[in-house]
Amino acid sequence: xxxxxxxxxxxxxxxxxxxxxxxxxxxxxxxxxxxxxxxxxxxxxxxxxxxxxxxxxxxxxxxxxxxxxxxxxxxxxxxxxxxxxxxxxxxxxxxxxxxxxxxxxxxxxxxxxxxxxxxxxxxxxxxx
Amino acid sequence: xxxxxxxxxxxxxxxxxxxxxxxxxxxxxxxxxxxxxxxxxxxxxxxxxxxxxxxxxxxxxxxxxxxxxxxxxxxxxxxxxxxxxxxxxxxxxxxxxxxxxxxxxxxxxxxxxxxxxxxxxxxxxxxx
Amino acid sequence: xxxxxxxxxxxxxxxxxxxxxxxxxxxxxxxxxxxxxxxxxxxxxxxxxxxxxxxxxxxxxxxxxxxxxxxxxxxxxxxxxxxxxxxxxxxxxxxxxxxxxxxxxxxxxxxxxxxxxxxxxxxxxxxx
Amino acid sequence: xxxxxxxxxxxxxxxxxxxxxxxxxxxxxxxxxxxxxxxxxxxxxxxxxxxxxxxxxxxxxxxxxxxxxxxxxxxxxxxxxxxxxxxxxxxxxxxxxxxxxxxxxxxxxxxxxxxxxxxxxxxxxxxx
Numbered sequence: 001x002x003x004x005x006x007x008x009x010x011x012x013x014x015x016x017x018x019x020x021x022x023x024x025x026x027x028x029x030x031x032x033x034x035x036x037x038x039x040x041x042x043x044x045x046x047x048x049x050x051x052x053x054x055x056x057x058x059x060x061x062x063x064x065x066x067x068x069x070x071x072x073x074x075x076x077x078x079x080x081x082x083x084x085x086x087x088x089x090x091x092x093x094x095x096x097x098x099x100x101x102x103x104x105x106x107x108x109x110x111x112x113x114x115x116x117x118x119x120x121x122x123x124x125x126x127x128x
Numbered sequence: 129x130x131x132x133x134x135x136x137x138x139x140x141x142x143x144x145x146x147x148x149x150x151x152x153x154x155x156x157x158x159x160x161x162x163x164x165x166x167x168x169x170x171x172x173x174x175x176x177x178x179x180x181x182x183x184x185x186x187x188x189x190x191x192x193x194x195x196x197x198x199x200x201x202x203x204x205x206x207x208x209x210x211x212x213x214x215x216x217x218x219x220x221x222x223x224x225x226x227x228x229x230x231x232x233x234x235x236x237x238x239x240x241x242x243x244x245x246x247x248x249x250x251x252x253x254x255x256x
Numbered sequence: 257x258x259x260x261x262x263x264x265x266x267x268x269x270x271x272x273x274x275x276x277x278x279x280x281x282x283x284x285x286x287x288x289x290x291x292x293x294x295x296x297x298x299x300x301x302x303x304x305x306x307x308x309x310x311x312x313x314x315x316x317x318x319x320x321x322x323x324x325x326x327x328x329x330x331x332x333x334x335x336x337x338x339x340x341x342x343x344x345x346x347x348x349x350x351x352x353x354x355x356x357x358x359x360x361x362x363x364x365x366x367x368x369x370x371x372x373x374x375x376x377x378x379x380x381x382x383x384x
Numbered sequence: 385x386x387x388x389x390x391x392x393x394x395x396x397x398x399x400x401x402x403x404x405x406x407x408x409x410x411x412x413x414x415x416x417x418x419x420x421x422x423x424x425x426x427x428x429x430x431x432x433x434x435x436x437x438x439x440x441x442x443x444x445x446x447x448x449x450x451x452x453x454x455x456x457x458x459x460x461x462x463x464x465x466x467x468x469x470x471x472x473x474x475x476x477x478x479x480x481x482x483x484x485x486x487x488x489x490x491x492x493x494x495x496x497x498x499x500x501x502x503x504x505x506x507x508x509x510x511x512x
Contacts, residue, residue: 009416010277010409012270014317020176021152021266025394028148032393036446048148051181058175058237061270062420109186137288138281138405140398142445149394153266160265164318189398190292276432277408284404303442304404309435314493365442 001034001125004088005065017058018065023095024051027083030069031099034081039121047109049078050100057087057094064088071125077111078102079122129162129253132216133193145186146193151223152179155211158197159227162209167249175237177206178228185215185222192216199253205239206230207250257290257381260344261321274315279351280307283339286325287355290337295377303365305334306356313343313350320344327381333367334358335378385418385509388472389449402443407479408435411467414453415483418465423505431493433462434484441471441478448472455509461495462486463506 005026013019035044059065066088072080078100085095103114114122133154141147163172187193194216200208206228213223231242242250261282269275291300315321322344328336334356341351359370370378389410397403419428443449450472456464462484469479487498498506 008409008413009270010275010412014265014268014270014272016270019266020156020179021149024149024152025392028394029392032445047186048183050183051148051179053179055176055178061416136281136285137398138284138403142393142396142398142400144398147394153264156266157264160317189288276412276435277405280405280408304439306439307404307435307437311432311434314431 001030001037001070002066002068003030003033005029005067007059007061007063007065009061012061016060018060018063020053020055023053023055023085023097026065026067026085026095027051027053027069027081027097027099030067030083031081031101034069034125038125039118042115042118042121045106045112046101046103048099049102051097052099053095053097055095057092059087059094065094070127071122072098072128074114074119074122074126076113079114082128129158129165129198130194130196131158131161133157133195135187135189135191135193137189140189144188146188146191148181148183151181151183151213151225154193154195154213154223155179155181155197155209155225155227158195158211159209159229162197162253166253167246170243170246170249173234173240174229174231176227177230179225180227181223181225183223185220187215187222193222198255199250200226200256202242202247202250202254204241207242210255257286257293257326258322258324259286259289261285261323263315263317263319263321265317268317272316274319274321276309276311279309279311279341279353282321282323282341282351283307283309283325283337283353283355286323286339287337287357290325290381294381295374298371298374298377301362301368302357302359304355305358307353308355309351309353311351313348315343315350321350326383327378328354328384330370330375330378330382332369335370338384385414385421385454386450386452387414387417389413389451391443391445391447391449393445396445400444402447402449404437404439407437407439407469407481410449410451410469410479411435411437411453411465411481411483414451414467415465415485418453418509422509423502426499426502426505429490429496430485430487432483433486435481436483437479437481439479441476443471443478449478454511455506456482456512458498458503458506458510460497463498466512 339353467481
């Protein structure tokens with residue numbers, strides 16, 4: 001799944017680069033869009049367990065980020081999302097990222113097996 | 129090096145938890161404070177190359193985060209910062225994190241060896 | 257009521273100034289602190305209806321903002337908060353602000369008269 | 385000038401509403417877009433002097449904001465931008481806003497008369 005995000009003035013820090021924190025926001029948005037588009041019937045009930053980001057190149061005002069998200073490893077209670085962010089102007093990859101999500105009971109905060117309906121969706125979006 | 133941060137309403141997301149992006153901001157603040165307090169004579173000239181965060185427990189409004197930063201591995205042109213964020217109310221560790229920074233010439237964006245003066249400071253803040 | 261806020265790197269925009277949006281966050285934090293400190297027994301049930309800010313001078317990294325909040329006009333269903341933000345280093349006032357809040361039933365989103373208990377607190381924090 | 389903005393999860397606060405601070409970001413983005421689209425040949429050299437926002441209705445996840453910006457009063461050294469933000473799903477106006485900008489010499493931070501080239505552009509975008 002892919003979507004474009006325009007870089008805004010407010011995304012820049014005092015070096016004039018898109019700030020590292022902003023990319024974490026783009027990844028969060030990708031996760032939410034994934035659920036809204038691919039799994040809208042399933043009530044999202046997961047927590048973020050781990051985030052890894054590699055910063056490969058800077059982006060600047062008026063650039064456009066192409067954010068891509070797909071599924072990596074799928075375990076019993078957790079799965080991987082993988083991400084790539086490209087600068088659409090230059091074609092260059094600017095961010096590679098990976099997150100781990102854990103399916104939980106939101107009341108008790110206990111791990112739960114990924115429900116079958118979600119597992120099938122994740123499986124169909126798995127890559128690499 | 130340690131400092132405390134009060135959790136604000138604006139740090140919460142729609143689940144009422146401190147949002148993941150906010151922790152990335154706390155880590156950035158730790159890096160900047162490290163330079164201001166330990167290396168204020170050295171003009172900071174590095175880029176963030178990698179960020180890893182483990183989310184161990186949620187935090188809430190009116191909690192206080194104790195953010196700690198120290199130095200891990202030191203290479204020729206790059207070094208590790210390691211972080212721990214604790215909830216001061218509960219004593220619980222909520223975030224473990226690691227970043228890699230690369231010393232660069234900010235004009236050309238080329239890697240440069242860590243200057244000796246900085247290397248000594250990093251060495252003296254190295255742990256584990 | 258007053259509190260201090262350190263300016264962080266992440267508060268700066270590409271001009272190296274504290275970004276306008278950050279001051280709106282400081283004001284929100286002042287409102288929440290007001291309720292937590294002065295009216296913690298009352299469940300806050302209001303919406304922000306209007307915000308006005310005058311930007312009098314810039315602030316920079318490592319400055320400290322002194323944020324002050326007090327009560328202005330009190331009506332039947334709404335009241336004014338007034339704010340001043342000073343740069344503690346220079347003593348200079350950097351922001352003057354005013355917000356209007358409306359007491360509502362959070363279910364129906366309908367205006368409600370300010371409860372007596374809150375009215376007394378607001379009255380005692382009224383100035384000017 | 386108009387543009388659309390999708391509401392993201394990260395725009396919501398703990399009440400599940402788009403946070404007030406986020407609207408200030410949308411207005412800033414409108415100002416920057418105005419300059420990039422209408423006055424790209426003029427080096428923007430102004431500071432924000434005042435911001436007023438009326439919050440008319442809440443917005444939620446997955447809503448789309450239609451942000452409109454136009455010019456109001458034009459003085460010797462300052463001018464007004466006026467804004468309206470609508471919820472595209474409902475057609476409802478959610479924000480009315482007004483800012484005052486002052487043209488300055490960015491070195492000395494002194495007021496300067498609005499340059500003729502910019503005055504003509506502002507004039508042609510003036511309304512009401």
